[in-house]
Amino acid sequence: MHGRELTVTGEYLGRLEHGADWRAEIETLAADHGVDAGWFWAMGAVQDAEIWYYDQTDREFRSVQFDERLEVAACVGNVARLDGERFAHTHAVLSRSSGQALAGHLDAGTVFAGECHLRAFADPLERTYDEQTGLDLWEP
Amino acid sequence: MHGRELTVTGEYLGRLEHGADWRAEIETLAADHGVDAGWFWAMGAVQDAEIWYYDQTDREFRSVQFDERLEVAACVGNVARLDGERFAHTHAVLSRSSGQALAGHLDAGTVFAGECHLRAFADPLERTYDEQTGLDLWEP
Amino acid sequence: MHGRELTVTGEYLGRLEHGADWRAEIETLAADHGVDAGWFWAMGAVQDAEIWYYDQTDREFRSVQFDERLEVAACVGNVARLDGERFAHTHAVLSRSSGQALAGHLDAGTVFAGECHLRAFADPLERTYDEQTGLDLWEP
Numbered sequence: 001m002h003g004r005e006l007t008v009t010g011e012y013l014g015r016l017e018h019g020a021d022w023r024a025e026i027e028t029l030a031a032d033h034g035v036d037a038g039w040f041w042a043m044g045a046v047q048d049a050e051i052w053y054y055d056q057t058d059r060e061f062r063s064v065q066f067d068e069r070l071e072v073a074a075c076v077g078n079v080a081r082l083d084g085e086r087f088a089h090t091h092a093v094l095s096r097s098s099g100q101a102l103a104g105h106l107d108a109g110t111v112f113a114g115e116c117h118l119r120a121f122a123d124p125l126e127r128t129y130d131e132q133t134g135l136d137l138w139e140p
Numbered sequence: 141m142h143g144r145e146l147t148v149t150g151e152y153l154g155r156l157e158h159g160a161d162w163r164a165e166i167e168t169l170a171a172d173h174g175v176d177a178g179w180f181w182a183m184g185a186v187q188d189a190e191i192w193y194y195d196q197t198d199r200e201f202r203s204v205q206f207d208e209r210l211e212v213a214a215c216v217g218n219v220a221r222l223d224g225e226r227f228a229h230t231h232a233v234l235s236r237s238s239g240q241a242l243a244g245h246l247d248a249g250t251v252f253a254g255e256c257h258l259r260a261f262a263d264p265l266e267r268t269y270d271e272q273t274g275l276d277l278w279e280p
Numbered sequence: 281m282h283g284r285e286l287t288v289t290g291e292y293l294g295r296l297e298h299g300a301d302w303r304a305e306i307e308t309l310a311a312d313h314g315v316d317a318g319w320f321w322a323m324g325a326v327q328d329a330e331i332w333y334y335d336q337t338d339r340e341f342r343s344v345q346f347d348e349r350l351e352v353a354a355c356v357g358n359v360a361r362l363d364g365e366r367f368a369h370t371h372a373v374l375s376r377s378s379g380q381a382l383a384g385h386l387d388a389g390t391v392f393a394g395e396c397h398l399r400a401f402a403d404p405l406e407r408t409y410d411e412q413t414g415l416d417l418w419e420p
Binding site (some may be wrong): 005010011012013015016017018020025029030032033041043045047069071072073074094095096097098099101103112113114115116117121 | 141142143144145146160177179181191193194195196202204206214215216217218222229230231241242243244245248261265270272273275276279280
């Protein structure tokens, strides 16, 4: 366990724009308030979604595209710097009209409606390549 | 993206009453502490659940009733005013004994056991009808 | 509804150790910072998972073991004392490469990568046996 205490510098509420990209909207909320490191939660609905699953053996992301309208039952993630850019690492649980749930790393999705709560940390979070997993991870 | 900075006025922990309604219990936690705007998370189990899915094309909610006992693997939502009443917009991920997940907008559910964490915001949140989506949305 | 106002004493960010147990890592983050009561969120991936479902009628936990690599799409829980020990009550939503979601009470799982955010409360939380449900619950 690598952990550290945080200082919170502010918190924000955002409404995601209809028709925009879900993850880009969260990154815009962070950018609008100068947030480089933070934790967020969101909920709402999307018009489509691209979900990524990381193949831990082949060390590659597998993409699944859902061209259907889905609820965003839950969304959680954090904001850090990756290759000099602000990056919202976003996971989501989506659902169909039957109640069936889909989930994973949310790379993209067209917002139908979305509500987001973001908390900003004073200390920077920088993602760098991790040999053991093949992922870009931050060291808290 | 429509966003604003928040001022947090307090936070609360609640245990949902066995046999009561899940969403009503969260609204009671908010009411007991005078919370009109906030964000919450919860977990536990229900004895049944009514899940809503919003049909984005027909602009109508579709209800699915689950008359079975389910874990509440995750629950996230926010408190705002709707038609002059306190309303807890509640999404949840539920699960069966097989581990199968169900999810969506949780309209109702009979509490078996539940734990809730609520954070209150100073600034009011008012839901009003949104032409573009047919939903009641707040403007942060 | 049994609720009370909270005082937050600190917050922490942790990276879960590759190969360690998911829940034990969260308990270590809490222990490292002397946190006896708190609320947490996490996300990442596991190499396997043991999910529990509580049979509300028989009052027994049913365990399902998933010997497969899964995303941790969302994880939420809280830290309290149980039988004199620190205990992280952990729920999670997991997903397969198809996007299929699994969920429930996460008893154990081997970390592939994990990110956790923990907030600590001043007031103690002690789980004790509850006759009505057969569960160990805290009184807030």
